[in-house]
Amino acid sequence: MPLSSFAVSDSGRRAPSSPWRDGDFRRLWVGQTVSQLGEQTSLVVLPLLAVLTLDAGAGQLGALRAAGQAPILLLSLFVGAWVDRWRTRTVMVLTDAGRALALGAAAVTGLLGWLGLPELLVVAVAVGALSVFFDMAYQASLVRLVERDQLVRGNSALEGSRSAAQIGGPALGGALVSLLSAPIAVASSAVFFALSFLSIRRMGRRESVPERPEGPPRLWRRIQEGLRFVAGDALLRTVCLASAAFQFFFAAAMTVYLLFLPRDLHLSGTAIGFALAATGPGALLGSLLAARLPRRFGYGPVLVSAAALGDGVFLFVPVLHGAPAVTVPALSALNFVFGTFSQLVNVTVMAVRQTVTPDGMQGRVAATINFVGMGMTPLGSLLGGFLAQAWGTHTSLLVTAAGMLLSPALMALSPLARLGPQGAHVANDA
Template sequence: MPWESSVSLWTHRDFVRLWIGQSASQLASFAGQVTLPLVAVTSLGAGAAQLGVLRAVQQLPILLFSLVVGVLVDRWRFRSVLVAADLGRALVFASVPLGLGLGLSFLYAVGFAAGVFTVCFDVAYQSALPRLVERDQLAQGNSMLETTRSAAQISGPALGGGLVSLLTAPLAVLASAALFAFSSLSVGRISNRTTTGVPRTGVLRQIGEGLRIVARDSSLRAIAAATCVYQFGFTALTTVYLLFLSRTLSLPSAIVGLVLASFGPGVLIGSLLSAWLPRRFGYGPVVVFAALVSDLVMLVTSTLRGSGPLTVAALVTINVLYGALSQSVDVAVTAVRQLVTPLDVQGRVVATINFLGLGLTPFGALLGGALAAAAGVRTALLVATVWLFLSPLCLTRLRRSLAR
């Protein structure tokens, strides 16, 4: 039975409202990743250590609140969670110019609060799609949502940086506040008001139910395992990748920026292809072979030497291909997860997998840094890339589940 619909979601009013709101929200979020740290640097004189703390407090809510948010998303209307999350972020960002006199502590509080609302929005919008569209429209819907997220990932930082240069960092933050407010208006117009009918039992019991569902279902278990090993290895890889470019290859800063930026177009290409690939080849082959090929492509990086044009061209090519293939895998896996997960536990399953995967990232970063210090940057990069091959190995179990 085909899993890809021939009916365009552009005619689905509620999906278009979700898409518009998610697009504005992602643009605001990625712009804020530039403007908020620049407020800390330019207005409050923050140094590297303070910026590290700001980044940490923005990420901390993922570990602290993901599982609880998953329960709330399953209990409440997803539309209500989306509206509240982006209204909350709009108010938090709008408060920045008014609260600068309170110093860095205030900005840390802003970052933490924004992180909490971001967890709410991300879990809710990923859980909303299967409750909003038909099963055979999931691949198309995920492709459209990921395409705009990828575009925002590329254009958001540029928008933030441009606004800072035109206005000042505190005023540039207001652009994110306005986009978040616009997002809340768009998703608030979604007419789907249904709830999943999840009984209001204890939060811990429902968190445990989400964990058990992931553990017992072979497809979800394979997705969770693949996510965990991938996030761990990719974090270790990215920890040493910048050192590899700047120190091992001795690339100038401008070229390092070009190489890093080349991931963006690849991710955008992958998002655009992600609806077509499963329809052409099937979900099983896409999630396994695209993941395997992307890791093989990245494996070439550790063999590169020198800082000449051929090395730079090879790095850019590798990053574009890796971004496209890995993004195709990510969107396909998301669609499969939505298909096999019952509607009344979508939020808890999303939150559980996010929690397990992202919970390992600090340890991946620590291992990458320690390995680079002990064995050298090139060796650490090679080991981290080889580790990534465990992800397609886990996904082979998912392919067998889909074949049954």
């Protein structure tokens, strides 16, 4: 698609309508909010449970995080092609139920005294696999629910729900691990997924009946179409490469980070949860900024500058030291800045992707970008565990944080950096 044809519809020619007028969109938003709260809680509960309760080492923590992220690499392309031919509501409802059952089973296992690292690995894989289905479906669902001129506002609202989850999820997860039993901490996430199931199940709009799923040869052909479409579009190709660079080094940095906080800074689970929760208010601010800044300053300049600022703050983490009264506020401030600018990037990139992608390709394009980008996270998590063992947490954090800056560098060197408020002035070079 020519770059000159890119124009996010609510860029000023007329006042965009509001997606909130659609009852199904509101139900999707509620379901997404509590689903993200369950996911954010589990992302803190499972690693902290392994480190603080099961005394997992750096390599074991890296393996646990990689196990939960591996389904992104293994399943994204197939799920994207599959979701394009199924009702998204059905997919989201089934995956919410599956995640609730998986975590509920883990809670029961813990009550029986059988919860250990192998069981956590199984739960992480199951929840990670089902999350791939949910994420692909909800992204495709938004395009089917709202008009094109509502996409930025719709994405801002949905990403705002992620922000709300980031406010409460980490703090809740850290407190549950510190104050309550492990089974209750795990069960809390199951409750949120059950609430998401109930909300999304109430969506009443009937989507058009999809075509009957094809056999394996046709499925592979559809996957290849998605890969070719992304590879042939300059904007989407850049999004893929920048996402891969960021996700790889961010996953490595987070593995080291979750070791650095309790073992080097001697923070409790509650303090860690409080510091991580500061990402949420920042992300909420980033969602609000995403509805205004790209249309004023241009999509490209906002993406490059926000990515550089958000990723760059991680360079300050390794120098922190001292009592929790000093380190926790400093960590909270850094996480707030990171949350603000990373969310601004997330919402803006999603609007670009959804706008340049035809409706019938939404699932496959999302899956391709997910596969290339998020698919790097298990490898990054393993690298983080290896580096922490070999070099220690301070050096490893510095190296992985510096690596995250490769993402804005790739954006700055691409046509994406020249994308203005409407994109019409960009050279027709895609």
